[in-house]
Amino acid sequence: xxAAASDYLRHQLAGYAQGWKSDLRESLAAWELEARLNTALAxxxxxxxxxxxxxxxxxxxxKCWTRESAAALAELYRQWxxxxxxxxxxxxxxxxxxxLVKGAEAFKQAVLEARSVLDISLDRLxxxxxxxxxxxxxSVGDIRDELRRQADSGR
Numbered sequence: 001x002x003a004a005a006s007d008y009l010r011h012q013l014a015g016y017a018q019g020w021k022s023d024l025r026e027s028l029a030a031w032e033l034e035a036r037l038n039t040a041l042a043x044x045x046x047x048x049x050x051x052x053x054x055x056x057x058x059x060x061x062x063k064c065w066t067r068e069s070a071a072a073l074a075e076l077y078r079q080w081x082x083x084x085x086x087x088x089x090x091x092x093x094x095x096x097x098x099x100l101v102k103g104a105e106a107f108k109q110a111v112l113e114a115r116s117v118l119d120i121s122l123d124r125l126x127x128x129x130x131x132x133x134x135x136x137x138x139s140v141g142d143i144r145d146e147l148r149r150q151a152d153s154g155r
Contacts, residue, residue: 006076009046013079016043020083027093030101037103040080040087044110047076051117074118081114 016039028036051073058064065073088111091104 006050006072009043009050009076010079012043012046013076016040017079017083020086028090030094030099033090033094034102037087037091037101037107041103041106041110044080044114047073047080048113050076077114077117081111081118084111084114 020036054065054069054073087107091101091107094101095104
């Protein structure tokens with residue numbers, strides 16, 4: 001699923017990254033930057049939807065991500081995130097001159113989300129998958145309760 005659905009997206013992401021590299025030696029007009037942010041956010045939504053759909057399919061089938069499929073998904077996030085520094089500089093430039101950039105906050109949130117995905121190593125994912133197969137994972141409720149106990153004991 002990730003490979004087939006992402007082939008189209010991979011081509012879109014390559015053009016997206018190239019577009020930012022090719023012509024950004026000067027500041028963009030606010031309307032142009034906002035239009036590009038809309039494109040960036042649409043592409044991010046596509047990446048995230050592939051992630052969510054594949055995760056739901058795996059959960060429904062009782063399977064886990066493989067190293068290869070997780071790497072393919074991480075590469076989509078990496079490709080999307082690649083021009084974020086250039087984009088952030090464009091946003092900062094317009095905002096420094098008093099401009100308001102619609103979509104800037106949503107873009108910043110998307111960058112944080114992409115980077116949080118990229119911060120998880122494939123080795124950690126594999127370890128989690130092994131633990132899940134062995135039935136050694138804890139529920140979110142168990143983790144929450146443990147954190148509360150730790151917080152209460154620190155008082």
